[in-house]
Amino acid sequence: xxxxxxxxxxxEIPAEIVFEDEHVIAFRDIAPQAPVHVLFVPKDTxxxxxxxxxxxxxxxxxxxxxxxxxxxxxxxxxxxxxxxMNCNGDGGQTVFQLHLHLLAGAPLGRFGx
Ligand code: 5GP
Numbered sequence: 583x584x585x586x587x588x589x590x591x592x593x594e595i596p597a598e599i600v601f602e603d604e605h606v607i608a609f610r611d612i613a614p615q616a617p618v619h620v621l622f623v624p625k626d627t628x629x630x631x632x633x634x635x636x637x638x639x640x641x642x643x644x645x646x647x648x649x650x651x652x653x654x655x656x657x658x659x660x661x662x663x664x665x666x667m668n669c670n671g672d673g674g675q676t677v678f679q680l681h682l683h684l685l686a687g688a689p690l691g692r693f694g695x
Contacts, residue, residue, distance in 0.1 A: 586677060587621075587623050587677060587679040590607070590623075591623070591625060597612075598610040600652065601620075601622075601648060605644050606622055606644050606645060607622075607623050608620050608621065608649075608652065609621055609623075611683070615683075615685060616685040616687050616688060617686070618658065618663070618684065619685055620649070620684045621681045621682070621683060622645040622681060622682040622684065623645075623681045624641050624645060624680055626638075626641055627680070630670055630678060631667050631669045632670065633680070634680065642667075642682075646665060649682060652684065658686050658687065662686070663684060663686035664683075664684075666682070666693075667681070
């Protein structure tokens, strides 16, 4: 079933896209949890991290590498940042299309339950 992120990839709904290549699209989160909050989404669609096949680690790796490159290019890599992937209910996932959160721009609190 198409998610809101599919619609962003297809330009059916607007988003502030900050990066795109043939494999990955990145856009600002609509409800930012930090001064910088960008979502990195693979164009190969999987609902959750649990659905990524073991023989396709590049799906996840590309997201992390794209986020790290974005942090360097934007000049906050040295100050630091956090990347997060929520998986299923207890993980807090709300959009069931694989994505990675990049959070930065301020000291981030420790995470917990
Ligand atoms: P999750 O909770 O699944 O890990 O993260 C989903 C994220 O998508 C949330 O942080 C939420 O704010 C963001 N989000 C939900 N709908 C939209 C939307 O229509 N546009 C954008 N840019 N972000 C969205």
